[in-house]
Amino acid sequence: MIRNYFKIAFRGFWRHKLFTLINVIGLSIGISAALVIYLIVHFDFTFDKFQPDGNRIYRVVTHYSYSGQTGYNSGVCGPLAGAVRSQVTGVEATAPFYMLYQPNVFVPGKGNVPVKFKNEDNVILADQQYFKIFDYKWLAGSVSALNTPNHVVLTSDQAKKYFPALSYDQMIGKIVTYDTIKTAVAGIVETIKQNTDFTFHDFISYSTNAANATIKDQLQLTNWGSTTSQSQLFVKLSAKTNIAHVEKQMTALLNKNFKEEKGNTGGFSLQPLNDLHFNEKYGAFDSEHQANKTTLYGLLIIAAFLLILGCINFVNLTTAQATQRAKEIGIRKTMGSSRKQLVVQFLSETFLITLIAVIISIGLAPIILKLFTDFIPPGIKVSFLAQPHVILFLLALIIVMSLLSGFYPAILLSGYKPVLVLKNQASSNSSKTRNAYLRKSLTVTQFVIAQFFIMATILVSKQIYYAINKDMGFKKDAILIINTPWKDRSTSKRDVFLNKLRSIPQVDQISVGGNTPPSSNNTNSTEATYKDGKKETKIDLQEKFGDENYIKVYNIKLLAGRNLRSTDTSKAFLINANYARLLGFKSPNAAVGKQIDKFNGDKAMQIVGVVADFNQGSLHTPIVPIAILTSTSIYQNGTFHLALKPETADGAEWKKAIAQMGAYYKQVYPEDDFDYQFFDASIKKFYESEQHTSTLLTWATGLSIFISCLGLLGLAIYTTNQRTKEIGVRKVLGASVAQIVTLLSTEVIMLILLAFVIVTPAAWWAMNKWMQSFADRTSISWWIFAASGAGMLILAVFTSGFQTVKAAIANPVKSLRSE
Amino acid sequence: MLSLQHISKYYQNGGNKNFVINDISLDIDEGEFVSIMGPSGSGKSTLLNIIGMLDEPTDGYHYFVNEAVHQLKDKQRSALYKKYIGFVFQAYHLIDELTVYENIETPLIYQDFKGAERKAMVADMLDRFQIVGKKDLFPAQLSGGQQQLVGIARALIAKPKLLLADEPTGNLNSKQGEEIMELFRKLNKEDGVTIIQVTHSEKNAEYGSRIINLLDGRIESSKKF
């Protein structure tokens, strides 16, 4: 019987080719999007799910409140691990590890010439317990060797990189040197193939610190007052342990061993393993791999909407055709078909359409994956499609979609009473009006979704445009940033390089300093106290390090006083207008010459000048008090800020200059690779996530408009066909083409206006919410709504218009004669 | 075979009841061939539909092969219908999407006949009506008379005990109509199928063993031959 259904279904599809095409396209788009989004979401939500007892594994993280500012650190202080082992109950295993910063690795090569691997990442110091918590397969050697200093365990991939010619067993005992740490290979574990954030591949024995002074110094094993994210701690709790209880014990240890200054607090909390991949506050180890749950949920919503739009087309077109099929239904019933059999028949038709759409989607998925490489985690590959969970997902999707789009039409169609049909009364059947009502509601729903996307897209683009083009208080273009190598920070080398840079003709000015005016990372701030008679004003003050050229390179406006001089170090600084205002000065001039008493502890600093406010970060963050000051420390003077001369017409000068800089860099720092950044590009990077949102929204908008318009086209074709006779009669009676087009278009226009009225408040609310994340934001202008409404209207009228006009200009004699 | 007792059907029209069938009582025995006549709008089709359980009366008792139809649930009613009744329409009502063969086969599918069995039965029927050559054509490719033959073949395929026909020859010329009537007579005489037909033609009505005349929803006269 099912075969019979499918046969009939195929004939029906063929007969209504256009409607079938519209249905298949609409559903395919939704299903393709859902498939790709499923791959992404599944990928991100399965990170480290394979770890045994994963729900008992936690990372110990630090939170602190420091002169009113709260902060979070993914690391812990050095002594905590030892103290937890001996004094905290409820912990089954404790695994501290320390991430070395990109050591150069040396392995023995031919003829005693070591082979060098530059700046290796993911090298850590760890002990046995790390392997007790995290599951690794041992290919050679054993974990016990990690007890003794100067041993290393490698993952199989890394081992093959170091020793391509050896078997795993032969590698044991071989010497690997990390900068100055000499180790012997003690074991090989298999590289984890599942999705994991634990991508470490060199595990040096933690006890090596006892034998190596540099390491010992970095680990700070006795200092309770210093925390770095390089030093992390994982614990596995015993079954049924209360998390809060463990956290309390750990925080108590800190309070016992370290006296915080008044007003400051610190403590530890346990971050569940499954939070690691998502929590931006703490980051994973390599933050690029982190996923954002809000984005993932946003993607799911987009997928759901696109699926719904496809279903709506199906329901609309099927119910519109209902009267045509009513006859078939009536006859089948008089031949003994039960309602259930008819429902099954219609559902199997829907199933077939959905199945076709799924097959098309599977074909499309690789193309989409390629198109969206920027958004898609690198771990997702086309081969994912062959995994059992993906096939299960597709099956579930087919069933859900078939039911969603097929159920109502099936119930409606199978409900026709045979007598009515046989008496040709199906069209005057009372359910017809209910039908038309439902169809209109669904169409309105489509327009609501489409218009929502249009509005959101316009607003997000507007905000990005605003953010990138806003006058932030400094010059953005023609500025180049070059960092001296992190590992080779010597003043003499820097000055050699500086002089070479100065000799390049295209360079206008150079400032040596720290961060750029707005910077996304490493903002230093300190408490500063100003005394005005008896009144004391304590304010957190951000520090920017730069020499006398800093404000010149960036064109930061000096409002009062003078610029910095090299002799100002530790004595005087510039402040921004915001700080001057907060200190209570009526004008910038009034602040000049005044003294800040307690800066950075107890230093006294003089205000020599006041600069105009500029943004210190993206527009997400507000302008805060800041001081610009010189420093002699190489760490605060490791960045060159170069203002370039404008390019002439042929535009090759900068390229040439940059090539020259690269050459000089190699002369001074032969060990390191030259890297530079244009300042304006790095500002655009502040809004990377917004740019992503914008691109996604644009796609969502395009697709939802496309699907909705397809549906609209289908309905327009259907209605004009239905009304051919009416149109003919009206024309014979003297109606003009324009009058007929108006008659046929009024409904569409009304539906879009209704959708507009519904969506506007919802969109306004959502936009407002999104904009809250910006401290400085563009306005939600009325024209955003007007433009989306008008755009949708024009598109829709245009879509249905072609069909309408065709019907209106057709010769009435033809349509009437056929009757 | 069937018995209608005080059957009425009316439509509410404002405050008025518009009686289409007005208190009809009627018994029909197995093997009868009944012709229903009457002016347009007198309720013939409605009566036939009620007998065929496609329509429900507003009042009255309806017995069919000793079952009280007015007390049955939808499901039981359609089971009863499937087992005993075949329908032929004036407008043929073939499914446009199906071939002649498939149209005739469809009732068997709904009655859960096995594939091989269906094949044999349909082949038999095609043979009997001499439309083997047309089996792969669609209804639109047939003449009116041929379509009605297919309609009758389809009504008879599941071997119904009762054949209901609403103006089966209404759209045919008199020669085609005669052929259909001969066929009905043969079915009635040789196969013992009970037939109730609605017709406007005096001549066709006389093929029956009883003629019932309806007027305004009442039986005006009933003659047996």
Ligand SMILES: Nc1ncnc2c1ncn2[C@@H]1O[C@H](COP(=O)(O)OP(=O)(O)OP(=O)(O)O)[C@@H](O)[C@H]1O
């Ligand atoms: N849904 C309805 N609402 C109101 N009246 C109805 C409805 N359906 C049928 N009728 C009325 O019932 C009456 C009988 O209809 P029926 O189809 O049984 O007549 P008929 O005798 O078969 O006529 P014809 O010879 O033209 O086929 C008609 O007067 C018709 O107007």
Ligand SMILES: [Mg+2]
């Ligand atoms: Mg009639």
